[in-house]
Amino acid sequence: MKMRRIFAGLLTAATTAFAASAVAAEPMQLSFWYPVDLGGGLAKVVDGLVGDFNKMHPDIQVTATYTGNYDVTLQKIQASKLAGTLPDVAVTEISSVPVLGALGAAQPLDELIASSGAKQFLDRFWPSMLLNCRYGGKVYGVPFQRSTPVMYYNKDAFAEVGLDPEKPPITWDELTSVAQKLTKHEGERTTRWGIELPLEAFNWFYYAITYANGGETLSADGTKVLWDQPKNVEALQFWHDLVNKYKVTPPYTPWNDGPQEFAAGKTAMVWHSTGSQAFMRQNVKFRWGLGRIPKHTQFGPPSGGGNMLLYATDPARRKAAWTFITWMSDAPQAARWSIASGYLATNIASWDRPEMQALIKGHPEVLVTKAQLADAKAEPASAKYAPARDILNALIKDVLANKASLVPATKQAVEEANAAMAR
Amino acid sequence: MKRASLRAALYLALLAQAAVVAMPMYWLVVSAFKASDEIFTPTPRWLPADIEWHNFVLAWQGAAFGRYFVNSVLVVLAILLLQLATSSLAAFALARRRFFGRGIILLGVIGALIIPIQVTFLANFITLQRFGWLDSYWALIAPFAASAFGTFLLRQAFLAVPQALEDAARLDGCTGLAFLWHFLLPLSRPTVLAFTLVALVAHWNDYFWPLIVTNRDAIRTLPIGLAMFVTQEVTTDWNLLMAATLFVAAPMLIIFFFTQRYFIRSHMHSGLKR
Numbered sequence: 001m002k003m004r005r006i007f008a009g010l011l012t013a014a015t016t017a018f019a020a021s022a023v024a025a026e027p028m029q030l031s032f033w034y035p036v037d038l039g040g041g042l043a044k045v046v047d048g049l050v051g052d053f054n055k056m057h058p059d060i061q062v063t064a065t066y067t068g069n070y071d072v073t074l075q076k077i078q079a080s081k082l083a084g085t086l087p088d089v090a091v092t093e094i095s096s097v098p099v100l101g102a103l104g105a106a107q108p109l110d111e112l113i114a115s116s117g118a119k120q121f122l123d124r125f126w127p128s129m130l131l132n133c134r135y136g137g138k139v140y141g142v143p144f145q146r147s148t149p150v151m152y153y154n155k156d157a158f159a160e161v162g163l164d165p166e167k168p169p170i171t172w173d174e175l176t177s178v179a180q181k182l183t184k185h186e187g188e189r190t191t192r193w194g195i196e197l198p199l200e201a202f203n204w205f206y207y208a209i210t211y212a213n214g215g216e217t218l219s220a221d222g223t224k225v226l227w228d229q230p231k232n233v234e235a236l237q238f239w240h241d242l243v244n245k246y247k248v249t250p251p252y253t254p255w256n257d258g259p260q261e262f263a264a265g266k267t268a269m270v271w272h273s274t275g276s277q278a279f280m281r282q283n284v285k286f287r288w289g290l291g292r293i294p295k296h297t298q299f300g301p302p303s304g305g306g307n308m309l310l311y312a313t314d315p316a317r318r319k320a321a322w323t324f325i326t327w328m329s330d331a332p333q334a335a336r337w338s339i340a341s342g343y344l345a346t347n348i349a350s351w352d353r354p355e356m357q358a359l360i361k362g363h364p365e366v367l368v369t370k371a372q373l374a375d376a377k378a379e380p381a382s383a384k385y386a387p388a389r390d391i392l393n394a395l396i397k398d399v400l401a402n403k404a405s406l407v408p409a410t411k412q413a414v415e416e417a418n419a420a421m422a423r
Numbered sequence: 424m425k426r427a428s429l430r431a432a433l434y435l436a437l438l439a440q441a442a443v444v445a446m447p448m449y450w451l452v453v454s455a456f457k458a459s460d461e462i463f464t465p466t467p468r469w470l471p472a473d474i475e476w477h478n479f480v481l482a483w484q485g486a487a488f489g490r491y492f493v494n495s496v497l498v499v500l501a502i503l504l505l506q507l508a509t510s511s512l513a514a515f516a517l518a519r520r521r522f523f524g525r526g527i528i529l530l531g532v533i534g535a536l537i538i539p540i541q542v543t544f545l546a547n548f549i550t551l552q553r554f555g556w557l558d559s560y561w562a563l564i565a566p567f568a569a570s571a572f573g574t575f576l577l578r579q580a581f582l583a584v585p586q587a588l589e590d591a592a593r594l595d596g597c598t599g600l601a602f603l604w605h606f607l608l609p610l611s612r613p614t615v616l617a618f619t620l621v622a623l624v625a626h627w628n629d630y631f632w633p634l635i636v637t638n639r640d641a642i643r644t645l646p647i648g649l650a651m652f653v654t655q656e657v658t659t660d661w662n663l664l665m666a667a668t669l670f671v672a673a674p675m676l677i678i679f680f681f682t683q684r685y686f687i688r689s690h691m692h693s694g695l696k697r
Contacts, residue, residue: 031638036654043486043651065638066647069655076635079545083552093655147656191465200655257463259658264463275657283459305656342657 027061028320033090034064035073035306036145042278045340053327060320062089070306071201074099077311081105086311088321091144094132094307095202095381095389098222101135102383106309108138112322124329129346131378133307141307142329143346145337147273148301148372149208151294152259152280155287157182157192157268168269168291172212172238175294179248182268193267194248197239200255202379203392204302205271208293209235211300211377222382225417227392228410236399236406238296243400251400259283273304274369277342281363290365292372303376305343344369387420451672455479455665462661475662482666486648487640495644496674498560498633499626502567506622507615510573515603517574518581519589529578535571544632551636562636563644567626573618580611620682627675645671 032050036042043066050064067073070093080086081103092100100106113121122130125143133141155165161181169175179194197205210217215231218224226232242249253261262270263283271293280288293301308325312318327333334347335356345351351370360366395413398404454462455478457471482488516522517529547566548557556562584607592602608615630646637643649671652664 033638042657063638066651068634068647068650069653071655072631072634072650079548079635082545083549083557085552085557145656202655255655256653256659256661260459260661261463263460264465266463266465272658273656279658279660285460 025059027059028317030060030062030089030312030317030321030324031087032062032064032324033067033073033076033087035067035070035091035093042341045337049328049333049337053324057323057327060323062324070096077105078103088312088317089308089310089324091306091308093202094141094146094303094305095379095385097132097141097307097309098135098381098383099386100309101138101140105311106140107311107313107318108140109142109310109322110138112310112318113139116322116326121326124331124348125346126344126348126373126376128303128373128376129344131376132303132381135383141309142325144306144308144328145275145341145343146303146305146307146346147275147343148303148369148376149204149271149293150274150301150368150372151195151269151271151291152262152276153269153289153291154262154265155289157265157286165287165289168289170292170294172294172296176242176246176248179242179269180246183248190247190250192265193250194246195242195269195271196249196253196258196261196267197242197271198253198255198258199393199396201389201393202304203389203396204304204379205239206236206392206396207302207377207379208271208300209239209296211302212293212295212298213238214297214300218380218382218385218388222380222385223418223421225380225388225392225414225421227395227417228407228414233407233410235296236396236410239396240399240406244402251402252397262288273342274372275305275341275343277363277366277369278340279342281342290368292368299372299375300377301372301375302379304379344373346373382421384421384423388417391417391420451665451668454662455669457662459660459662478662478666479670482652482663483670485663485667486651487643488645488648488667488670490640491643491645491648494560494563494642495627498563498644499623501560501564502626503619503622505564505568506570506573507619509569510577510618511603511608511615513569513574514577514581515600515607518578519607532571532574532578536575544635548635557636558638558642560642563633563642566632570622573622576614576618577611580614581607584610616682620679623678624675 034043034046036046046064050062054061065087067076067090073090074092074096077086077090077092077100086105097106101108122139129143129146130139133139133143151168153168158165158178163178163181169178175195181194182192183190183194184192199205207217210232213231213235215229215235216226217232219226227236243251249267253267258267258270258272259276259279260283261267262272263280263285265286269291277290292299308328310318310321310325312321328337329347331347331349331353334345335350335353337343338345338350339355339359345356350356391413395404395409399406399409453469453471456474456476457468457478458473458475461468461471513532517525517532543566551557551562551565554561556565588606589602592598592606597605628646629644630650633644634647634650637647649664649667652667653659
């Protein structure tokens with residue numbers, strides 16, 4: 001009897017479901033590519049966000065696909081452009097906006113932004129986060145997994161050497177003296193570095209020190225690199241001094257090792273992405289804090305991370321994709337994503353949400369990231385910047401390791417880079 | 424006396440070399456069991472303080488590894504069978520038959536050896552797109568159905584089989600493909616095995632191509648799962664990455680462990696026969 005009732009119930013449910021699906025139009029299928037790490041579980045957060053979007057929008061079905069790191073995702077999109085198999089929406093590193101715009105892969109968003117209130121829509125974001133979103137006078141990107149570098153520091157180590165654990169260095173001079181106090185040697189060997197400035201393919205910390213010194217790294221039209229300008233040379237000299245004169249930082253730290261070396265006590269301070277906060281919260285066993293990237297003449301952390309770009313050309317698909325993009329960048333989702341990952345809450349209103357306020361209560365250091373949002377600067381970008389990026393990377397490594405002398409090597413690198421970008 | 428000390432020196436040198444090879448493997452295993460803050464300690468830790476079995480659970484859950492395993496096995500086996508079939512047939516023709524244009528074809532095969540695989544990626548990608556094969560098993564298998572390396576390697580092995588043997592076999596009615604199957608392939612077993620191992624490892628480890636041509640977990644392979652632990656922006660959980668690497672590399676290590684013995688034995692066999 002009971003069995004029969006259950007069976008009947010199932011049957012009714014099945015027929016209703018069938019009827020419902022027959023009535024409703026096929027949902028629009030959208031593809032969304034994202035480059036995000038899994039170790040920290042961030043891909044699951046993306047899946048959760050996309051799942052919720054699909055539940056709330058029965059007429060749109062977004063499929064999220066992991067596409068490797070930033071560089072590989074860009075390659076995959078470039079190949080897909082040639083084969084005509086572009087996704088509808090994809091997240092790419094911010095400096096690839098001009099690359100994908102020039103390729104004709106990414107589509108401008110201006111008319112969609114106009115439909116969402118134009119200025120009113122753009123004003124939702126911190127102005128600094130929109131700097132890397134434009135190409136050729138048009139808007140292509142909407143901020144998503146955005147970041148700036150911040151300085152993680154070990155409060156216990158500060159206390160140990162008699163420094164105020166609540167006062168991270170904020171100028172170059174303070175940084176140098178604090179780092180000297182924190183560096184520990186055992187004979188010839190350094191057992192704890194004062195600070196580490198890990199290097200990655202995008203040369204973030206070169207931009208960080210140049211901006212802090214009031215310099216620029218790329219001409220406004222994007223055709224010439226400015227590495228040989230006095231402010232740039234002075235900035236790289238400062239980094240070189242930290243390595244070779246004061247010996248408070250190693251000549252080279254691989255990017256991905258920085259946070260773990262910090263967690264292991266191998267360095268007392270490390271510059272890294274705000275996106276590494278989730279890792280620090282989970283893994284660091286001592287008291288730690290966040291400081292701004294120290295200034296020389298001004299605060300000016302470079303921005304980084306990824307924007308959402310739209311690739312669909314069909315009007316109906318574009319509209320659905322735009323619904324997805326606006327939902328993902330809306331205050332509740334921006335707050336949720338920021339809290340889970342440590343990426344910046346790029347939507348200004350998301351900072352007023354109760355969950356964000358709760359996070360600030362438990363982790364007041366998050367306010368440092370907010371302060372940096374106010375004065376963050378653009379990452380250098382142009383359609384042909386990629387070779388220059390690699391030349392600069394080699395230059396930094398060689399100069400810091402004393403394999404090349406700063407001024408002549410910089411001069412040569414500038415010539416190579418300008419020639420490569422002119423091709 | 425002199426001989427003994429020479430022997431000791433030789434063993435010492437071999438031991439040192441073995442240590443260099445074994446060290447990364449050892450570090451991989453140890454790191455897989457470490458807590459995150461033990462990965463980079465000022466002085467290296469040779470053993471984890473606590474054995475973190477949990478790393479393996481977290482790593483396994485980090486990506487759809489169960490599905491990736493099945494896919495990797497399917498794809499690699501399919502590629503291997505296709506390559507063995509096409510390479511041995513091509514090598515048979517190139518080594519044992521005379522026909523017009525043989526030299527040119529052989530030159531083409533050698534030429535294909537020199538071309539880096541990356542050069543072919545874009546052309547292959549567009550071809551697959553035209554076939555409508557992107558995002559399917561075909562995209563993972565078809566571009567690797569033939570192998571210039573395998574063809575060349577087997578051709579060299581087949582050349583070493585004396586013509587007298589083929590003549591004798593022909594007298595007994597064993598001709599053409601039967602000769603390939605009953606004589607050439609068994610006699611070239613070390614080469615076939617060596618090629619099998621190289622192809623297995625190469626395609627088991629292949630990352631870039633599968634990532635580019637697939638968009639679904641349902642058909643993706645193991646290296647993509649591994650890469651999900653490495654990022655360009657935030658940090659990498661090296662202990663989880665090492666745990667995942669361990670179970671991804673395990674099948675290859677096991678296969679190598681067993682075939683290695685077989686491999687050496689077949690080497691000795693062929694030596695005796697000659």
